Structure formats: C-alpha cells, structure tokens
Amino acid sequence: MTRPTLDDLNRRVSAARAETEARGETFYPGASRVHLAAFPPKERWSDWVELDSKAWPERVERRYMLVPTTCFNCESACGLLAYVDRDTLEVRKFEGNPEHPGSRGRNCAKGPATVTQLTDPDRILTPLKRAGERGEGKWEPVGWDEALDDIAGRIRAAIDEDRHDEVMYHVGRPGEDGFTERTLAAWGIDGHNSHTNICSSGARAGYHLWMGMDRPSPDHENAQVILLISSHLEAGHYFNPHAQRVMEGKKRGAKLIVFDTRLSNTATHADHWLSTYPGSEAAVLLAIVNHLITTGRYNKAFVERWWNWREYLEENHPGEPVTFETFERALRDLYAEYTFDFAAAESGVSAETLAAVAEVVAGAGTRLSTHNWRSAAAGNLGGWQVARALFMLNALLGAIAVPGGTYPNSWNKFVPRPIRMPPRHPKHWNDLTWPADYPLSLMEMSFLLPHLVREQDRRLDVYFTRVYNPVWTNPDGFSWIEMLTDPGRIGLHVALTPTWNETAFFADYVLPMGHSSERHDLTSYEQYDGLWVGFRQPVLRAARERLGEEIASTRDVTPGEVWEENEFWIELTWRIDPDGSLGIREFFESRERPGEKMTVDEYYGWIFENSVPGLPEKAAREGLTPLQYMRRYGAFEIDATIGAVYEEPVPDGELDDVHVDADGRAFTRAGAPPVLNVVPLPPLDGDGEGRRRVGVEVDGAVRKGFPTPSGRLEFWSRTLAEWGWPELAVPGYLRSHVHRSKLDRDQMCLISTFRLPVQIHTRSANAKWLNEIAHTNPLWLHPRDAARVGVETGDLVRVETGIGHFVVKAWVTEGMHPGVVACSHHMGRWKTGDGPRQSMATVALNREGSGWGMERKRGTGPFRSNDPDTSRIWWTDVGVHQNMTFPVQPDPVSGAHCWHQAVRVRKAAAGDNYGDIVVDTAKSRRTFRRWLKLTRSAARHSPDGTRRPHWLLRPVRPEREAFRLPDETGNGGRSAADGEARSGRGPQSDP
C-alpha cells in the first residue's frame, strides 16, 4: 500500500469537512489533519454509536452519551469526554474534549487512565473511622452524619473559644478556583495550607518580584525561540496544553533550547540541549543577559519605558544623573562578570556552546517564550533567582505579553465572581503557615509543619488533608508520622481522598471523595494568550439529567458512599453554624429559597449566568441555559486574545482628580469598576489621601502597568532591599547548596525533582494502565561514576543523604551529567497492612527513638478481584521512596524546599536490601535549625512592623491589622534565626 501524500491528506480533510458541514455538524480537524483523528460531531454527543473494541472480531455496536468533564490528574485541567454507555449508564472510557480551548481535544496518557481510577477494586467507597491506634490500620465504617457532626462540633468549639488557628485545611492539588478558600474565609480562619513550597514557590517568587504576578504564560505556538528550564515536553507544568503548543511552534520553525541536566525526552527534541550542572542555570542565563547588553541587542525603548530603572538609580547610585544612559552603564557593569567562560566553569557546558545559544536568543526579538516552574527553581538554594534571571531575558527583549513572548499568568486566567463572596480577610494570622522567619515566602511554609508545630509548641485540633499526602510526597516523611501519631499535636485528622495514601493511614476519618468525573469544580489556567473557564462535573449526574432525571445530590450518582467536596463543605458549614448565629451559614444559603441550603446547581448556575461574559448569549444561541451549556460542552472561551494589558490606557471613566507621584504612579478618586474576574492580584496602596492606585504614567498617558509597588517591571526590588536582602535585589546568581565547592570530594548532587510522564504523585496508585507502563525509579548514573562506585545497571546502590539512606537499583546511562545522579520522585509507594495492592509495597516500619527504618516485605503482584486485569500483574517492583531520606531545606527568601541533595553513592553493603530506608529524625531537626539560621526574620528586618509585605500574594489574606507583628519580637518559631540574622549571614553561607 502506498503512503498518502500530504496533498492526499489535505484533500481528504477538505472532503470530510464539506461532508460534515453539509450535515450541519461541527467538524473537528484532528491533530494529524486526517478525519479519522477528529472527534464525534458535538451535535451527536447525546447519541453516539461506536463499535466495541473489546468485542472484536465481532461487530458489536455501543450507544454512548458523550459528557464533558475536566481531568484532575495534574494541574493542566485538560478537557475530557466521558463515554457514558446509554444502556448501562456506566463510564466506559475517556477521550479528549475538542471544545476545550486549553487542551483542544488532546490528552496525555493520564487523562484516559481516569477510567481505571474509577474502577480500581481498592478505592475507598465508604467513610471510615479509626478503630485502633493511629497508623494501626484498623477501621470501621461510619455514617456521613456522624462524621460531619463530630468534625463540625470541634470546628464550632474552636471558633467559639477563639482557637481559630487550631483548624487547618492542607491541600495538595487544589484542582479548583477558590471554592474552598472562600469556605475558610467564611469560617473566619487563616487555616489554608498548600503544597506550593515543595513545588513552585521558587519560580513564583522570581516571577512575582518582577511583575507582581507569579506565573509565566508563554506563547510557545508563535515564538521564534522557546527556552525551557525543565523536561517540559514530557512532564512540565501545564504539560499537555503547553507541549502541543511547543511542538506547533517547532513546526513553524521555532528553535527549542532546553536546560536539563538529564537527557530527558524533552532534551531529545531540543535544537540546543544544555546539560547544565544543577544550580548553575542562573549563571548561564546571566551570561546570555551580558551578551545581549554588551552587543546592544536589547529592546532599549521597552526597558526605558517599563523597567523601574529610575528607582534603581536613585537608591543605588545617589549623586549620579538619573538618566537612561547612566542606567545602561550601570547595567553593563552589573553583569560584566557573567562571561561565557565563567558560565562554562559553573555549568560544565562549553563557552562556545553558550555563545551559540546566546546568539539564538539575541535573534528572537520579541518572539522569545520562556518557562521555568519546578526544576532548577525547586532544586536549589536561591532557585528563585533562576526564574528572575530567565524572565530578565524577556524583559530585556520586550518579549512580554506580545505574540510569541511570555505573558503574565493573571491576565490569562479567569476566576468568576461567585454568588456570595465571604470576607476575604480573616482577623487572624496563623504563624504555623506564615512564620515571621519567612516574610517573603510564596506560599505557606507547609513542608515545615512538623517542625513548626514542635518549635512553637502548637496543636491542631482539626487537621484536614485533601489530595495531599505529605508522609510520602514531602521530604522528611518520618517527622510527619511522628506529628500525625501524636494526639498532643493533632487532635483530629480528617483525610479527604478518593484513594488510600500513606498519610490517610494515619488519619482518624478517611472520607471518600470523587475522582475527576465525580465532582464539580471550576478551572481556568494560563495556557495561551486567551481566557477560558472549564467545568469539572459528575458525568453521571449530567448524563442522567440529560435523560430527564432530577438529581438532588451528587452522592446519588457516585459509587458506594463517595461524595464530592462542594456539597461536603456546604453541609459541614451548615452544621458548624446550624442556626446562622455565627454569621457563617449565610455564605451557603440559597438566594432562590432563603433559609435553605444552596445547591451546586444554584451556585454554578448563578456564576455562569452572571459572571462569565459572553456565556449567556452563546448558550442562548443554542437554546440552552448557561449551566446547561457548560454541562453539555464543559468549557467556554471568553476571549481568544488579551494582549499587552500593561500598555492599555486607563479608561477616562476611571480617572478623576488624578494625582501622579514622583515615580509616575497614578492615583484616582474614581471608584473601582465592578469586576467579574476575581483572580487574586496584589492589593496596591493608595496615596493616603483617599485616592486608589489606578496605573502608571508612561509617554504622557496613564496606563494600567503592572501590579507591582512601582507599577513597572521591577528589575530592582525595593521589597527585597527593605526586607533584609539588599544584596539580592536585582537578578543575580547564587551558588546553590549543591554547588561543587560545597560538596565533599566523595559527594555528588542528587536530582530528585523529575517525574515519570505517566505518574501523578499519589493519585496514580490506583491507575493500572499507568502502573504497568512505569513502576520503577532506578538511579541514573554516568558510566564514569558507575565505574568509580563499582556498579553496573541493576546492581544495588546505597544513597546516603544528610539524615539517612535509601537502597535502589543503578541505571548506568550516558544521558546523565558526570558527577550528578538522578531518581524520579513518583515511585516507592508503601503500606504496612491492607491498602492498594497494585502499586504499593508492603513494608515494616521500625522505630527506636529518633531512628526509623523501613524494610520491604514484598512488592506488588497478581491478585484476584472483580477486575480480571489484577490477576495479570506481571511486575513486582514499585520503586523506592527516596523522599523519606531528605531533610527539609527551606530557601530563606522564597521559602521553597530546595530538593537537590548532597549524597554519597556507594555499592550496597552486605545486608542492604532493595527499598530499605533508614532515617534519624533528630538529624532532620538539626538540619531544619541549620537552614533556619539562614533566614532574615520579619521580627528583625521588617521595615514597618508588619510580618510580611502587604502586596505579596497570599491565599485567604487576613485583614490589614493582622499583618502587624504582635510584639517587639514577633512570634512563630523564629528564635533560632534571629541571632544569625543579626550576624548578616546570607544564603551564600553553607547551611
């Protein structure tokens, strides 16, 4: 058979399009431009017929209803279409939703694997209450009513007795935009905790300090040069939506530059792969910066208009003329030390290669899209400077919020105003999440919780974990076990989870929550220069409603007694405040039926009707209500192009009695216009005379500018300078804690920040397809290092960290930088007794004082269940839980955990067995205190007596008064840091 030519394919597509459109149906051209790759026309989503692939070779027809929802297997929130069997009302499979503007019908392997999570024979189907000691593995079923009353009673008592800071909600993957944060705000507690500081805080800090927004939204599709610091094409942030746009950019001729120490799948697609030594990334980026400056190939007009260079000169070059020429001279001087030779020595990449890459960047003009999220920013002490140095390339070229450049996230994200907006300003400040030692952290110091609880001698009466598994995901898991098993520290631990996990084993209640096709949520993410809202919904609820049924509660359509969180929080809130006397219940009261509970239909129906511009009109054109439209299509694009918001003139209607200060910031007496998009942005101070900040004057016009203190891009950060870090106030390079000069001769750097493309932290534990594809995490080792250690692929090695060691298999590969080893963090799931059988090893935990050991009894294997596939499990390996052996290493500025480890790699000793873990938690406490000494606490360095700069982003922001330090010394486990802060030691010091 001859292969069709491109012309043949194009002809087929045109013919298929004409045919489909002649029937009055939507035509979805597939990614390959072949009609076969397209999707069922949306006009036939209520009754779609397909042959059953499992019945092959018989031709058995199945009738489906196609119902959209949103994937929950990473943060990308891609659209899914559930294929609901019309005869049995079962979900048979998931495919992509072509109506979703972010994912455009495409998914990674984890999207369709959702169906295996629904049918997992080990999923939790009933609320459970602990029946033995915590962690003993004894459970008994409990009714929702009993559990809700118990939890609500304790929360109510905490509120009544002014113990607000004893209630904490700790979330891993939120997967929604603000519902739960608003619930906590309604309760009046500052109890939100996140996973962000083991993930993206480093990058967020770098971006936020530049532009007042904490994420990049790169336009890869239209870029001329794409620069990624990560293995972004296989596992990055907004993985599938971005990966498809990177590939489209490449097809249009864009050059792809990848910084990745490993030869990842992403690196194999690069035009320029730089295997940089971990932590040297900022040195390389600043060498490119230096090249742009010294060759004069930067966008001077943009820099002059939008950087806060005047402020920089006034503060740092007093007495010199405040002219752009002076600034250009200062800029040249500042970065002159970052030569290609210097960067080559730091990174291990040749100066010639770096010079060639710098030329590629210099040729990008404004079409340079760049991205760093976890990776280097999450691995290193000072990782936040990697993001700051990377974004400086965009800022130099003017490649910000222009086609092919990098946009700020908040302008490409839409969080619709909800039906009721509780006060977003609790009166309380929680030192357990926002200790005064880390006044600039983005976000909560979540991974330090066991240490802070101990240092501050604190107790949590009600502690929720939700899609969060700190015992396994965080560093220092044994310290978490010590905290969770201590009733003096944790009164009641409630785990909200669809799946068993290592943290839920130590809970008091395990409450089963729905997977992505069993719950309601709103999502919206910055995946291109547009604005969209996605709707996650329980697909069987939507399917049965389409068939004419009335569904009062999502519990009526979920398996067993599984529930969804929206309805759970509404119910819990009502039980905390049953008569409304606390003023809490009102936020979940129906508007349509005063005095009754709000339903999810009313909640989302109101939002879609009133807060999403253009949706009611579009729905009406199809004869649908806005809620029906979203239940039918799952997503709505509000705007396809946003553009350079900072350049937009402030409308005349918002300008009244305008005052422009010496820095060009404009203030107005006009009231703020109503906003439908409540995406969090930094609050900007007024002029103290009743005017609010409205923009910044540039070229004689008041423009919207950036939400930073200066209104411009902050090359120099007054915040850093005034809060104790003047030497780090401009983008720079900090030698990481794993810099070669800081390692002993026999130590290497361990990279633990990468993940396998088909794994999903905790949630892939019950996805059988994904486990079959990837179920081990060997240690990547260069042949030279393997020879030195004396091992070959498959041999056991012992990897020694600062607090213990783990035993893992070696994988010898030239795809690794010599002197560096790497191990994926998505593996090594374990249980001590009953629990998921397809992905967790069974282990014994041994403890002697602060000494802990984990010993593997057996791996996974085949077992009989109602799913015949479980008897076909052919693998036994589940990988090794390396994170347990990592101490906490908090960056003193961003608060991010610095994941890279200084390790010794040895051939396994006699008696070492695969999967062994040994840890001393006394050493982890000592490591915590060593790193704490690097901080510069608000108690010593706050310029205004507050705990944190008011403008920095913060979820559930307390009211202004709560920002004040309570006394001269502040509070919050900071005492160990203060002495060192006075000595002026910074992060260049060894922890």
Ligand code: SF4
């Ligand atoms: S990238 Fe994959 S896992 Fe993430 S939301 Fe999309 S389909 Fe789901």
